[in-house]
Amino acid sequence: MDVLPLLKQTIEQLALRHRDRSIRLEGAGPCYAQFDEVRLRQLFSNIIGNALQHSPADEPVTVKIDDRTGMVRIAVENGGPPIPSEMLNSHFTPFQRKAAGKKRAGLGLGPYIASEIARAHEGSIQVKSDAGGTVFTMLLPGAPAQAGAASPT
Secondary structure, eight states, X not given: OBHHHHHHHHHHHHHHXXXXXXXXXXXXXXXXXXOOHHHHHHHHHHHHHHHHHXXXXXXXXXXXXXXXXXXXXXXXXXXXXXXXXXXXXXXXXXXXXXXXXXXXXXOSOHXXXXXXXXXXXXXXXXXXXETTEEEEEEEEEBOOTTOOOOOOO
């Protein structure tokens, strides 16, 4: 199935909850992969929602999608302070936010759950963060255009 419509729907839903924020989508489809729609929506919502939460209100969150390498690649970029380097290595480990003493609400499970969803789809998720901003990149194996939805979980 084409990932792009699901990504667009997720962005539209988040934009309704964050009316004061700008979420840009760059890239064109179709971008085919086999996926569990509910889980992939959860992954997108989690990563884009985190970008909205952890970036300045006056800066946009940019979501890029492409499949030029035979993999569907979705990158979520936001500005703001970088994730501390000591947290980058364990960012996808559960309860790390709480362990790191953050004062924000939440248990720190979001990145972990997102990484598990990506892994269940035989994909991956990575994060890079520096003074220029933070980028979460998700890779999912591409699929032929005629492929139907499948639940890998």
